[in-house]
Amino acid sequence: MDLKLVSESGAKTSKSIGLADSLFGQEFNEPLVHQVVNAYMAAGRAGTVGQKTRSDVRGGGAKPFKQKGSGRARAGTIRSPLWRGGGKVFAARNQDYSQKVNRKMYRGAISSILSELARQDRLMVIESFSVELPKTKSLLAKLDAMGLDNVLIVSDVLNQNLALAARNVARVEVAQPSQLNPVNLIKFEKVLMTSAAIKQLEEIFA
Numbered sequence: 001m002d003l004k005l006v007s008e009s010g011a012k013t014s015k016s017i018g019l020a021d022s023l024f025g026q027e028f029n030e031p032l033v034h035q036v037v038n039a040y041m042a043a044g045r046a047g048t049v050g051q052k053t054r055s056d057v058r059g060g061g062a063k064p065f066k067q068k069g070s071g072r073a074r075a076g077t078i079r080s081p082l083w084r085g086g087g088k089v090f091a092a093r094n095q096d097y098s099q100k101v102n103r104k105m106y107r108g109a110i111s112s113i114l115s116e117l118a119r120q121d122r123l124m125v126i127e128s129f130s131v132e133l134p135k136t137k138s139l140l141a142k143l144d145a146m147g148l149d150n151v152l153i154v155s156d157v158l159n160q161n162l163a164l165a166a167r168n169v170a171r172v173e174v175a176q177p178s179q180l181n182p183v184n185l186i187k188f189e190k191v192l193m194t195s196a197a198i199k200q201l202e203e204i205f206a
Contacts, residue, residue, distance in 0.1 A: 001025050005195065006124050008205050010146035017125055019118065020202045026115040031109065036109035037182045039099040047095045054079050054087035106182075107205050113185045114201075124192045129155060134164035143172070150189040154180065156196035177201040 001019050004012040019025070055059070060079030067074055083090045117123040131138045139162070143151060150171040155162065158176060166172045173184060177200040185191065193201075 001118070003118065003123070003125055006126050006146070008126070008129075008142065009092075010124075010148070011077050014113045015127075018129065019198065020206075023111045023202055023205055024115050024118050026108075026111045026117045028119075029112045032105060033112055033182065033186075035110045036101055036106055037186065040182050043098045045097040047097050049087045049092045051087075051091035053091045056091070057085070057087040060086075109182050110180070110185070110205060113182060117191055119184070120143060122190050125189060125198060126192060126193055128194055128196075129162070129192065130155060130159050131161050131165050134161040136168055138166050139165035139172070140169070146192075148190055148192065152184055152188040152191045154191065154193040154198050154201075156194050156195045166200060177204055 001021060001024060002016045003019055003024075005015045005017060007013050054077065057079040060077035064075050064078050065072065075083075077086075079086045081087055114123070131142060143149070151173075153162070153166065153172065153174045154177060155174065156177065159174075163174050166174045171188070173188065175184060177197050180201070
């Protein structure tokens with residue numbers, strides 16, 4: 001399929017770029033995208049929380065007071081969950097939240113998302129995109145001229161000025177083709193890619 005390139009004013013130009021149907025011409029597979037997005041987010045969880053049960057807490061080996069005669073409830077250890085400083089009844093343990101997603105499923109989800117972005121006219125391709133100074137104000141002015149407010153910018157090269165200008169804006173993110181993932185592709189309203197980034201992306205997911 002062919003897609004018209006846009007200018008720095010946001011208008012479509014007479015130039016067009018050919019997109020590979022294997023990456024941009026697939027049907028939208030919602031169950032697959034849902035599964036891959038969930039797996040990607042689950043893999044980002046640390047899973048390092050840890051608490052101690054009554055057997056893990058130090059101390060409490062001796063009976064705190066005799067069984068009878070004190071008028072108090074019987075107790076066998078000061079590390080009971082009922083006591084201050086005791087262990088947890090249902091203690092949280094370290095665990096791995098990652099889910100298995102094979103390469104074919106992951107690539108299928110990426111191509112499904114990219115195809116849907118192209119169909120919904122949310123994918124914009126530009127010849128090149130950069131800012132002269134690492135200033136957020138300059139970047140926002142350039143995006144306003146293009147009518148973009150919530151956008152993922154995908155550039156073929158790491159532009160230091162562009163990365164510095166965008167790092168303090170919550171609704172703008174800059175990435176390279178190798179850094180794309182299902183979450184940041186569906187997170188933004190628009191995806192602005194350079195034509196060279198499109199070619200890199202097709203090589204990565206060929």
